[in-house]
Amino acid sequence: MKHAGRQSLRRPWPVRLSEGPVGLRPLRTRDAGAWRQVRSRNLAWLQPWEATPPPGVDPRPRSFRAMTRSLRAQARVGLCLPFVVTYADSGSDPDATTARAERLVGQLTVSGITLGSARWAQIGYWIDQAYAGRGIMPTAVALACDHCFFVLGLHRIEINIRPENAASLRVVDKLGFRREGIRPRYLHIDGDWRDHVAYALHAEEVPEGVLTRWRRRRAMEERHRGTSAPQQGPSA
Incomplete structure (x- = not known):
């Protein structure tokens, strides 16, 4: 029985997962142009939730290439699953009948994968504001969770969210994640150590x-x- 779209249940990584127009695929160095375009268009939307270097850490941002290489190296040894979120968008042509363009609309990373007696991981994500509110990210998180549970054999998935981040809170609410409580000063976000809800x-x-x-x-x-929906009554 397939639990997560059209993925193979025998291959943990690299893997492509999909449900309708929503897809997850491995992050690639050649995604640089599309990734930078989406990120630059969403600076104000994403900045309040962005991880930042704590005091004493080199404040210079890593290049996209360095980030991708690091994540892919971790993926090869089973420590993380670095996905981009794609959406098969037909664009503005209402008569489009050919295969729809697959747009990069976000990123989702399964990180901290721990096996042994723990068997858990955590998920982080972001999405292009232009595509928010369409059910794309809940679908992407559901695909990733099922891959972790049914393919990797994990027991626990955790998502930590700033209590002010209403959009991300809606994702976990829609998927039925259980609230476990506040983690004070959990991550360095937007220039300071911030509380998160687990x-x-x-x-x-x-x-x-x-x-x-x-x-x-x-x-x-x-x-x-x-x-x-309001019912249309007969004309007078």
């Missing part, structure tokens, strides 16, 4: 898979919208 899921909480849970919730929301 959310988690254990594999036994979602035996059907996170993606199946998310599909069910979306279907319920769509039915609710359909039944709550």
Whole structure:
């Protein structure tokens, strides 16, 4: 049984995962142009949630190439899964019938992968503001979670979010992550040590898979919208 779109259940990495127009694929050095374009367009949107160097650490930002090489090296030894989030966008042409362009719209990283008796990891993510609110990131996180649970055999997935980050909080709420509490001064974000709220899921909480849970919730929301739409009465 496939739990996470069209992925192979036998290959932990590299892997491509997809659900409808939403995809996850490995980050590549040739993504530099698209990645920089999205990031520059979203500076104000992303800056309040961006990791920054703590005092005493070299403040110079790493190049995209250096970041990608570091993440890919970690992926090769099983420490992380560095994905980009893609969206198959037909653009503005309403009559487009050919294969849709796959746009880079965000990034998702599974990091801190720990095996042995712990078997856990954490997920971090960001998305282009122009594509927020379409259910793309909840779908991407669900795909990554199912890959971690059913392919890597992890037991626990954790996501830590600043309490002011309403958009990211909506993602974990939609997927049914459990709130575990505040982690004071947990990460250095936007120039200071910031409190985060810890959310988690254990594999036994979602035996059907996170993606199946998310599909069910979306279907319920769509039915609710359909039944709550105003009815058109007869003309006078």
